[in-house]
Amino acid sequence: MASAELRLIRRRIRSVQSTMKITRAMELIAASRIAKASVRVESAKPYIAKLQDVIRNIGAVSGLAHPLLEVRERQSVAVVVVSSDRGLAGGYNSNVIRMAERALLDHRHQGRTFKLYVVGKKAQSYFRYRQYHLDGTFLAVTDTPTYGNARAIANTILNDYAEGQVDAVEVFTTRYMSALTQTPQRLQALPIEPPEDLDPAKVVSYSFEPSPERILDRLLPQYLEATVFGLLLEASASEHAARRRAMKAATENAEELTRVLTREANQARQAEITTEISEIVGGAEALSAG
DSSP, rough: OHHHHHHHHHHHHHHHHHHHHHHHHHHHHHHHHHHHHHHHHHHHHHHHHHHHHHHHHHHHHHHOOOGGGGOOSEEEEEEEEOOOSSOSSSSSSHHHHHEEEEEEHHHHHOEEEEEEEEESSHHHHHHHTTOOOOOOEEEEEESSOHHHHHHHHHHHHHHHHHHHSSSSSEEEEEEEEHHHHHEOOOOOOOOOOOOOOOGGOOOOOEEEEEEHHHHHHHHHHHHHHHHHHHHHHHHHHHHHHHHHHHHHHHHHHHHHHHHHHHHHHHHHHHHHHHHHHHHHHHHHHHHHOO
């Protein structure tokens, strides 16, 4: 009985150690990707900030009037949920998906219709399983997002908004604060919120060719694309950071479980040795008595 128990424990130890090798490798991979992803996040910020400055200065001249800035009565809303294609990332996906679902239920309760777009397989599986109609799906994006991915998403929601199919576009994603902190957030992508009023003393004088309105027609879609790209980059960095923490915790749990099982194996081995000694002593006494 002791031998069978010992074999079972040793088999479990080997299984746990094999799993631990996988989780440690995934932790190291995620750690290496965090650095690259965070650099991409910081690199994208100056471009978006410069676009905001240009829009502010054009608005100071033209009054900043444009259809993409027009606030409409919300009767239909497009909802974009950014998740990951792979799991094993702790609560990264569940947090943002649940926030988005609460918003969908709130829109439904207020009598609004909505169009649902998902980024990543996890959001696709979740909402499809719950019988939500998906108006668009973008896969293989969040691991290493490109500007082309952001342009495809931005063009889709921009067409819906321009054609009057929706009155607003909300994006549910995860904001990357640091390698230890990522928070789910809800952002309004359309209508674009006008930048804050600029101090007249800081207004830059431009010579416009063509008109400010034509330039604004080109800038605002580019600003939307850049904003979506920035959100995808932050979501990617958040995913890698969450996966690293989850795999680190899994590795530590596997190490602790290995120690516990090793202790149980030693106890089983000691019990086995004690039983063998008792059998030998009993056999010797029986021979002596005979």
